[in-house]
Structures are given as structure tokens and as C-alpha cells.
Amino acid sequence: MATLAELMAFLEARLALPDDAPEKDVPLLWRPATGGGEANDLHRVGLALNISPAVEGMAKQSRSETLFLHRPFELRADTLPGLPLLASHQGFDAHLTLGYNPAIATALQLIEIEPLFRPDRPRDPVPVGMVGNKILPMTWSGWRGQVTQEFQGLDEAMMQGDERAPIVRVVIMNALNPVLIALAAERGATTYITGQMREGAREAARELGISVLAVGHERIERWGLRRLACEIEQAFPGLKAKTLFDRLRTEQQ
Structure with missing residues (x-):
């Protein structure tokens, strides 16, 4: 297991950009949990590229206690209320794609x-x-x-x-x-x-x-998200990291 604070420290180190990088990353803690909760133990974390009705449903079904997003920009205020949301855009691209x-x-x-x-x-x-x-x-x-x-x-x-x-x-x-x-x-x-x-x-x-x-940008991003899920589980035995994928955009066309 891990606390939210411990998971955030791991992600901050894994996805860090150089201080002089021309673009800064989005805030890692995109939305805090209702009432804080950074010291609470986590058992299940969901990881997704972006939010969608399907991903929101999978997060609820898997009982994710926090959700990591590569593209958090379309989140609404009422999306998964009370759930702490983590994010990385530039850092994820730099370390876990091509x-x-x-x-x-x-x-x-x-x-x-x-x-x-x-x-x-x-x-x-x-x-x-x-x-x-x-x-x-x-x-x-x-x-x-x-x-x-x-x-x-x-x-x-x-x-x-x-x-x-x-x-x-x-x-x-x-x-x-x-x-x-x-x-x-x-x-x-x-x-x-x-x-x-x-x-x-x-x-x-x-x-x-x-x-x-x-290869296709989304396939690369999916590879990176699967890799990050594996690294989280290796770093925190007992913490289940589950990738939540919507259909590939090429499949939706």
C-alpha cells in the first residue's frame, strides 16, 4: 500500500522535468481529495489518458481511490466528486513515450x-x-x-x-x-x-x-501508461494500479 502523499512523491520524482525545460508540467495534484486525505492508505489507483464517460464508469467500477490522468484538461468540477485527481502531461511525454x-x-x-x-x-x-x-x-x-x-x-x-x-x-x-x-x-x-x-x-x-x-501517438501513450502502472505496483506492493482505457480513437472513426 501507499498513502497519496507517498504516491505523489514517487510520481514527482519519476516524471520530473529539468528546471530549465521550456515548458512546465501541469500541477501533479490536479484536484485534492475532499477534506485532504493525503495521509490515508491507498489500495487501488486508476490511470487513464483522459476523462470520458467510459473512463469515469471504469473508475467507479474498479473502486479507484485516486485517478492519474495524462490529459486532465476536460475534467468537470462534478467529475468523480471527492476523488483526488493526479496529472502529468509534459513529464509523462518526456519520460514514458518516445x-x-x-x-x-x-x-x-x-x-x-x-x-x-x-x-x-x-x-x-x-x-x-x-x-x-x-x-x-x-x-x-x-x-x-x-x-x-x-x-x-x-x-x-x-x-x-x-x-x-x-x-x-x-x-x-x-x-x-x-x-x-x-x-x-x-x-x-x-x-x-x-x-x-x-x-x-x-x-x-x-x-x-x-x-x-x-506507431500512433495514442498507442505510445497507452504503452507509457501500462509501464507506469507496473512501476507503481513494483514500488508499492499491495497497491493495485489499473489502466482505464477507452477505445482507440482510430477505432471510433
Whole structure:
């Protein structure tokens, strides 16, 4: 178990941004519990990307005693009254999506990872991504399958060169543009993982022979939320952390 104060201290350390980051995170304690309650023991915490009627219903059904949200901006005052609400937007993106994320590197069997920073934003201390080497090189087909399995789907794949050539060096970025494609090529990568394909970057990728896997922003966020739930349970034995997912937006269209 953990108290709300202990859970907040864990999240504050896990999702901290550099002091000189250009964007500050939202308040971690988005809404306090009625009457305080930060010293009360927690048994169940819910984690969601954003609030919706479905998520609100799941939080009630799972008897969540607090709710963590990645995007708390649409919360109404009468949403889950009395429940303390926690939030992180920029910090979550920086640590648990496609920035410098050693957990994703481990999941995809990458070693010797290094952070990458945007050449066009030299004063930004937050890495835009990372570069690393595959422990065991694999073909494009095998690599695409591994990424698809890890993130439970894929939006788009654009392969360049010989599909039988081994994938050795990989770049993972939370953005895609010609400047970052050039950075990937400079660092010796032949394949690039990101959230969303950008039309302006296609031609640059073709010219430099960089294959691109666009996983989908929400799939990446879901991966990060599942990872955070696991870390919470590891840090606080006896505390159940449950992810509360609405349908993927692509499934709703």
C-alpha cells in the first residue's frame, strides 16, 4: 500500500522535468481529495489518458481511490466528486513515450542508447529521442513485427532499401521532420520509430534511405501508461494500479 502523499512523491520524482525545460508540467495534484486525505492508505489507483464517460464508469467500477490522468484538461468540477485527481502531461511525454525512454529501449532489445536533442532547439534540455543498437540484428519484417507486437498495433510502415538487410541501428523520436531525419542518418541509423507519419518528412526519409515505423501517438501513450502502472505496483506492493482505457480513437472513426 501507499498513502497519496507517498504516491505523489514517487510520481514527482519519476516524471520530473529539468528546471530549465521550456515548458512546465501541469500541477501533479490536479484536484485534492475532499477534506485532504493525503495521509490515508491507498489500495487501488486508476490511470487513464483522459476523462470520458467510459473512463469515469471504469473508475467507479474498479473502486479507484485516486485517478492519474495524462490529459486532465476536460475534467468537470462534478467529475468523480471527492476523488483526488493526479496529472502529468509534459513529464509523462518526456519520460514514458518516445523521448529518451530506456524502458522502451529494453523492450525493443536496444543497447548502448544515447539521448538525442533537437539541432533546431539548442537550448531545450529535454531529449527529443534516442539512438541505440539492436542486441540481435533482424530483418525489416522481423523488426516490424516486434514493434507491432510491443505497441499492440502500427499506423504506417515505410521501408527503404533491401528488406533482407539487417536492422542494426535504430532511432526513436517523439517527432518527425527533415531535420530529425538528417540527424538519424548522421548517427548511422537506418530505421526510425515515431508516433505519426508527417508528409513533409517522407521525401527526406526516401532521399536518406531511412525506413520509418509510425506507431500512433495514442498507442505510445497507452504503452507509457501500462509501464507506469507496473512501476507503481513494483514500488508499492499491495497497491493495485489499473489502466482505464477507452477505445482507440482510430477505432471510433
